[in-house]
Amino acid sequence: MTLRIFAKNESSLPKIWFYKMKGTNLEVTLGEKYIADKLPKSKSTVFLESRGYLREALSNLFEIEPLEIPIQANPGKPPKLPLGMGYLSISHTIDALVIIWDINKVGIDMERMDRNFNYKSLAKNVFKKKIDEKYYNNRKKDILKRWCSLEAAIKWERGSIFRDIYNWDYFDNNKKIIHKTKNYKVNVFQINFYDWIIAFCSERKILNSSIVCSEF
Secondary structure: OOOOOOOOOOOOOOEEEEEEOOOOOOOOOHHHHHHHHOOOHHHHHHHHHHHHHHHHHHHHHHOOOHHHOOOEOOOOOOOEOOOOOOEEEEEEOOOEEEEEEEOOOEEEEEEEOOOOOOHHHHHHHOOOOOOOHHHHHHOHHHHHHHHHHHHHHHHHHOOOHHHHHHHEEEEOOOOEEEEOOOOOEEEEEEEEEOOEEEEEEEOOOOOOOOEEEEEO
16 A cells, blocks of 8 residues: 655645535445444444545545554544544535545534524623624524534644634634634634535645535
């Protein structure tokens, strides 16, 4: 197996793949099947399909066989590649999966635009310094975009949504998210893709990025 190693100064854009989740059987390792057997049926199906698509996407990127991708992608943990092969982040809804790869650290989150959630409570408790009542009463989608962006930032940090959600400030005017205590500063990029909102975070200033592969 020959690994494709990327240089740190490579200027290519992040690669983003989008897949509809259909319960498709894809190539996964025996280790991943063993992990799936320990999960509840609903989670097992999602785990196997998402790892199969992850291997398929990276196989095209690195030009090696899917089962030879040296990836660690355990449930509830950010997927990890060996040093020199870049960084990954994934997110899924009930019916779709999004994957991002970049040579630099990156985080991604995706939400359905029709997601039913208490956006007024979220605006008040999480974004209370940024949003007044007049704003959040009329801008449910904007609240969802902010939440999606915060989750992407937490994935960029490799943190926890429950532990770290109040540690980040979102600045809509320049699409930046800043960690209050660690002084991390990351750029936010948002994509409206059919029925989904996708947000990803990077320290890089990326002028544009789009879905490089989508499968419906």
